[in-house]
Amino acid sequence: MLSWIKRHRRKIALFILVVIPLWMVAASDGLEIGETSSAPTQMTGGVLGSSQAGVHAALGTVGGIWTRLTGRTELAQENEELRREVDRLREEKTRLIGVLQENARLRELVQLETAHPEFELAPARVVGRDVTPYFRVLKIRLQSTEELEPRMPVVAADGVVGQIHRVSKGHADVVLVADPRSRIDAVSQRNRALGIVEGLGHQADYRAKVAYLTERDELRVGDTMVTSGMGGVFPRELTIGTVVAAQPDANELFQEVVVEPAVDFSRLEEVFVITNVN
């Protein structure tokens, strides 16, 4: 047996290598958002998610230590005490600015809770991003003990962020509005024109397009697109973004509409998962 394995080890290695992705493809739901992860994937996600959250937190700490260290090298001997005091105050100021910024963000989130008392919201922190140019995904770490499920909507104070894709212990992948797999039933706030906001998946920006507009529906630059509530994933009237370009397509039958999401995904730190709508 051992000699057979030794003789065929290259073939066996190639077989293993080919079978794993095939198993993944067979087990997946293709481009659909909201997969139920297999046990190995969930376990891997749990371990890697915790590691990434740890590294994310450590990066903040290292940044603070570095600031203090570089400050100290410039200390003059005779003014050590005074400069230490200045350093301490500077550090305190930096920390306070951070706290104030966080406070402002949290206040916005509280406003969201106040504006939508019907939502049950679970706060989460963004700890990572996907590592390829093909998809637009954020890794979040839940800050409560709520159970997450695939396809749950994720929002921020400014509007829709995306949907939960995969869930692992305390962590989840959020497919952003700009991801090419994302499709959200939307309606124009101005004339109630229905369409589907689909992510363009551009690496350069976070834009999306509005598809399936009827011939009669005309959108204008500046129109606000909100969730229509159809499709059963997103509640109604959550802001998705603003129309930044609207022009007739090549056949002049329909419009080609581009939407700039309301949320600035590059600066997103805290999000809310809507776990239930009362």
Add this chain to the structure above:
Amino acid sequence: MPAVAIYAVALVVMVVEGAILQAFSIDQWALQTPLVLVMIIGLEREFVTGALIVAALLVPIEWFVAGAYGIYSAGLVAVFVAMHLFRPNLQKQWGIARAVVAGGVALGHSLWMYLALHWMAVDGGHIDAAAIGWRSAVAAACIAVATVLAGKTFARFDEMMDPHRGQKGLQL
């Protein structure tokens, strides 16, 4: 470097990369670390060892990519096999020839992603070609440079940990 160490380093690199991208709000990231790692493993390790390391990395890589499950990995397996096909005809050192191959393979992987995602799209045309092809040439160039630099570092570590690696002959 032993296989377990390569595996651990690859995981650490990807964990740190994802966290850094978020911490510093880096949006436009063309460098695909999993691709770079697989190319280095493909060129620096013999087939069986390399295949087992790559096989063990596929599930974690899919977690980091967070894409359509298995598609990115299938591309990586093809990249690994391609590297072993190119390997006998390539210079031993990390230089221009390896950079050219890395860039070409990166473009091939992008093409595979476009075709696979386009094929998987329910209504066709859902996946925007610009999304996949966007700056793919620039990305391939970045990947080529990154692969050579990381490959050189990898070879240096290999040399430090096992100075007699690759040498044939009697040893006392």
